[in-house]
Amino acid sequence: MIPNYQDCMKPFLLALQKSGTEEVKLRDIINSIADYFELTDEERVEPLPSGKQSILDNRVGWARTYLAKAGLIDSPRRAHFVITDRGITALYTPSLEINNQYLKQFDEFVAFKNLSNTKETVEDTRQAFIKPDIEDDNDITPDEALRNAYKTINDALAQDILERTRNVSPAFFEQLLIDLLIAMGYGGTEEGTAHALGKSGDNGVDGVINQDPLGVDQIYIQAKRYKQGNNVSSGDIRDFFGALNLHNAQKGLFITTSDFTRSAKDTAQKLSSRMVLVNGHDLAKLMLRYNIGSRDEQVLYMKRIDEEFFEE
Structure with missing residues (x-):
């Protein structure tokens, strides 16, 4: 089974620890984590719903982000990482679980999370769907939470639009x-x-x-x-x-x-x-997809850093 992003944190550090002070490529870290969890070939490449990235790559990416914000790893150059003294200290106790709760002891991580949580959504009703899935102790990534919220909202809309369609002339x-x-x-x-x-x-x-x-x-x-x-x-x-x-x-x-x-x-x-x-379910989904009886209310773009832009 593909590990959640918090479960990827410790093997991420272990992969860096093995190299000592040498930089490790992100792809090598991902492969090391896949080996750590004994993932099958299919699990290693299973894609996100968007098809643009594998689930494993996405979750390791979030583990990397959180570890970096907490100061446990550093990135000297694009897609290359080293473990910091703080990261080495975290591995001193083999039985220690490294997750968001552990990272909260570091001011940099707390500041990062507080900044993320101050962003308000446009509608409180939308937040009601999203908020439970982005708590620190949850095992899904923020973009997985967003996709889940999107699916929840769309499923409710599909049911509503289908009921209305059944009652038209x-x-x-x-x-x-x-x-x-x-x-x-x-x-x-x-x-x-x-x-x-x-x-x-x-x-x-x-x-x-x-x-x-x-x-x-x-x-x-x-x-x-x-x-x-x-x-x-x-x-x-x-x-x-x-x-x-x-x-x-x-x-x-x-x-x-x-x-x-x-x-x-x-x-x-x-x-x-x-x-x-x-059938009715498929019809409702098509109506939503092509804006028949519905309309776009808000468009959210998920951004990522353009690493090539910052290359000198």
Whole structure:
């Protein structure tokens, strides 16, 4: 299992201690920590949700930051580190746990944490989600806490937007799907898309939308505005599959505001790889992603130091 960032602190110091006064590359330290915890090859490279960095690299990076702020390590040059006298002292007692609680004894670390904690969020409601995850004794990194808070907020929004979508009129639901599909790049123009979706109930399909502006490829659509618990059955899937064959259609999209039964999913998988199922959860996520029924309120940019900028 990938260690949390506080668990990385002691092996970080141990990796530096082995080299004495010589500098150690950050990558060598990360590899040493991975060996210390006997991580598998998959765990060593498992990415963050962003895909831009591995979880291990990210957590070791936060351990490095906190150790440096507490004065236990120093960085003579980019991505190279040495252990300080304070760091050596911390390793005198093998059983000593080195974590945020231990680092609090150093004024530099306390000043750093106090500075971080004085930054106020725009909304107290957002802070209510975030604050429990960034306490000193928590094992997740600050950016992991931010991602968790983002997921919590978005999950709540998705549930709210789905409930509202289930209660709109049929005409409003049709327009909602038009707006979503256009935002996703289908249909070319709203006029063309609206015309296509207007062919309601045409031999088992609710609409046809162009996959490209010229209409070279088309997608046939079935949409069910169902309440929660009223799930799409395997019979509905077979009916839609028959409609696709009747129209000699190559691609089908089945959208519902509820969900699909297990047998419906199995039936869709067995009958055709041409059919895509979108349940209420997926629909809500797409609406949030493309700002259909929602809007961006605040954008937070996560910054990092540009090491190359400071090279002389």
